[in-house]
Amino acid sequence: MSYKYVLFDMDGTVLNTLDDLRDAVNHTLQKFGxxxxxxxxxxxxxxxxAGHLIECSAxxxxxxxxxxxxxxxxxxxxxxxxxxxxxPYPGITDLMMQMKSEGIKMAVVSNKPDAATKELSELxxxxxxxxxxxxxxxxxxxxxxxxxxxxxxxMGADISECVYIGDTEVxxxxxxxxxxxCISVTWGFRTEDELIAAGAKxxxxxxxxxxxxxxxxxxx
Numbered sequence: 001m002s003y004k005y006v007l008f009d010m011d012g013t014v015l016n017t018l019d020d021l022r023d024a025v026n027h028t029l030q031k032f033g034x035x036x037x038x039x040x041x042x043x044x045x046x047x048x049x050a051g052h053l054i055e056c057s058a059x060x061x062x063x064x065x066x067x068x069x070x071x072x073x074x075x076x077x078x079x080x081x082x083x084x085x086x087x088p089y090p091g092i093t094d095l096m097m098q099m100k101s102e103g104i105k106m107a108v109v110s111n112k113p114d115a116a117t118k119e120l121s122e123l124x125x126x127x128x129x130x131x132x133x134x135x136x137x138x139x140x141x142x143x144x145x146x147x148x149x150x151x152x153x154x155m156g157a158d159i160s161e162c163v164y165i166g167d168t169e170v171x172x173x174x175x176x177x178x179x180x181x182c183i184s185v186t187w188g189f190r191t192e193d194e195l196i197a198a199g200a201k202x203x204x205x206x207x208x209x210x211x212x213x214x215x216x217x218x219x220x
Contacts, residue, residue, distance in 0.1 A: 002216040003181070005157040006099060007148060009166035010110035010117055010134075011046055012188025014092050015124065017112075018043055019085035024078035025057050032070055034059055043189040047170040048142075049111040049135050050075060075113055082116045088124050089187055091207035096128045099214070107151040108132040111141045111170070130155050143170050145178035152178075163214065169198035183213050 011017045018039055026036040037045075037057045045056040054071045055062075062070075096106060106129050110117045117134030131154045133139075133147045140146040152159055164175040167188025172195070175182030184200040186192045195203060204210035 003104070003163040003214050004161040005105050005107070005152070005155055005163070006214060007107045007109050007151055007162060007164045007180070009164075009168070009171050010108050010112055010120065012043075012167035012190075013089075013165055013171075013185055014096075014108065015086055015088055015120060017082070017086045017120075018046075018189070020082050021046070021053070021078070023084070024074060024081055025053065027081075028054070028070055028074040028077060029057060031073060032058075032066070034062075046189050047111065047168040050078075050113050079113065079116045079119070082120060083123060086120065089207075093125070093128075095207050095211055096125060098211070100128050104214070105130050105155050105157070107155060109142070109147045109151050109164070109174075110134050143173035143177055145174060148174060148178040148180065165204075165210070167195075169194065172198045172200055183210065185210060 008014050022037070022039050022042045025042060029036060042057070045053045051071055054074055055067050058067055058070060099106060108117065108121045108129050112134050114134030114136045118132050121129055121132040131151050133151055135141045139150060148164060152162060159179055163181045163183055164171060164178065165183045165185065166172070167185050168190050172182050172184060183202045183204055184195040185204050186195070192203060202213050204213055
């Protein structure tokens with residue numbers, strides 16, 4: 001089928017945010033005398049929100065109260081430095097422009113903190129995206145379906161006409177919980193084998209394949 005509404009994850013799906021995330025995490029850890037983490041480690045920790053990222057990045061056994069203190073330090077620093085190295089994946093903006101010209105409505109639904117999510121979406125995609133939703137205390141984050149439902153409601157969409165696109169097992173689970181189709185992409189923070197193990201049914205290895213899957217012109 002051809003989808004009329006496309007909901008994107010952000011990190012690892014439409015934007016390569018890894019370097020800025022790693023730098024912000026390490027800047028924060030250093031302030032607390034903690035060792036740095038690698039890009040590979042940060043990529044593995046992504047998908048479940050900033051709190052999970054900091055909890056995993058801090059040394060094992062770190063007191064939960066200290067984790068909250070580190071998180072409170074990290075959030076404003078990352079927001080202020082989230083645009084230093086971050087950029088769209090090659091071809092994604094062209095694909096979004098093509099979809100908009102065809103009348104497809106798009107949203108970004110992420111577990112990234114809401115302020116940074118909205119700032120980056122506006123900076124890189126502007127009015128290509130109808131609505132952008134990040135993590136807030138007011139709505140359950142992915143893999144709960146709540147943010148997806150909110151985006152669908154805001155766009156006036158029928159859930160049967162929607163597809164969720166992401167790069168991790170969290171996105172696959174989110175789509176399943178919401179009752180939407182899911183396309184997994186391989187250029188993000190999980191390998192194809194990891195996506196298949198998580199239950200991926202449609203996988204895009206390139207922007208052309210992603211476009212074909214959205215149009216319903218291929219199966220894999």
